[in-house]
Amino acid sequence: MITDSQLYSLAIFLGSAAMLLIVLYHFLEVNAQDDEVSSDLKDEKAGVGAVKPVGLESS
Known part of the structure; x- marks a missing residue:
């Protein structure tokens, strides 16, 4: 049997x-x-889905 120590x-x-x-x-x-x-991505934000919605244009 194995001892405690x-x-x-x-x-x-x-x-x-x-x-x-x-x-x-x-x-x-x-x-x-x-x-x-x-090197498929053009810039660092290209693959994260940070895309402006189509209907919103900046004026």
Whole structure:
């Protein structure tokens, strides 16, 4: 049977390993470079749906 101190050590080890893997994943994800950059959008607002309604004209 596993003792309380062994269970405690196992929990500390597994929790620390999980946190290190999470930090490593985020570090790699932030610093990853995209293979191909899609330049379909003409400007930064072209893809967000910020379009003036048809019936409203500025005068």
